[in-house]
């Protein structure tokens with residue numbers, strides 16, 4: 272049902288973004304893949320989108336911490352798909368764990384640039400054509416950290432709360448235009464970002480990776496990680512007619528974590 276739609280998914284060379292791009296492509300959407308990664312791996316990824324889903328898939332690089340790269344990404348995207356972006360998924364993100372006294376200002380600024388400013392810019396750049404078509408979906412990957420805090424994650428928690436604020440503000444501003452804006456708030460998802468945190472725990476505490484992983488999953492009553500496909504399918508749901516009047520929402524998918 273998304274055949275002919277164009278989806279731009281930031282941070283889709285890996286993890287959750289790739290999962291979301293796959294779910295959208297499996298429903299027929301053409302996809303723009305962005306993020307960092309090895310050239311060969313990206314070529315293979317694009318080929319797999321074409322062969323698995325028979326859609327167009329293009330890669331556009333850039334460092335989304337830099338406003339000029341964000342502008343260039345949008346320009347290239349419209350060059351590749353002149354009809355414009357129908358589905359914008361602001362997903363690229365980074366984590367940094369450190370006590371506030373030692374939290375580097377440049378890392379804080381990078382987190383805000385990537386997880387708040389780039390989504391703002393891309394939303395701004397895509398809005399005109401979405402409004403003209405009378406249909407658009409903006410989905411921002413926030414986190415349970417958009418709702419609840421934990422020690423040593425000031426930058427991440429502030430950025431993910433900020434992204435929820437952006438989501439709500441955009442939603443109410445464009446309500447009724449056919450463009451919706453919602454947030455996806457995952458709990459623990461087993462991606463490279465999650466794996467690195469489990470590895471760091473293991474190293475810091477002298478425990479095994481499995482123990483570090485189990486410690487992280489302990490916060491989720493299900494004790495099971497969220498799968499990237501679960502999130503991709505949630506984005507498909509938001510792009511379906513079920514999402515027509517769903518806007519300004521935060522869809523929490525966390526094995527019950529925030530409910531505890």
Ligand code: NAD
Nearest residue numbers: 282284285286287306307334335363364414459460462464
């Ligand atoms: P990941 O590390 O697997 O993927 C991150 C993606 O963002 C990659 O494609 C990477 O290249 C890209 N990226 C990073 N910095 C970038 C930059 N400066 N410019 C352009 N692209 C950049 O991580 P993930 O777990 O898939 O995370 C995706 C999103 O989901 C993030 O916003 C993250 O905060 C959020 N999230 C993750 C979890 C989890 O448990 N993994 C939980 C909640 C929310």
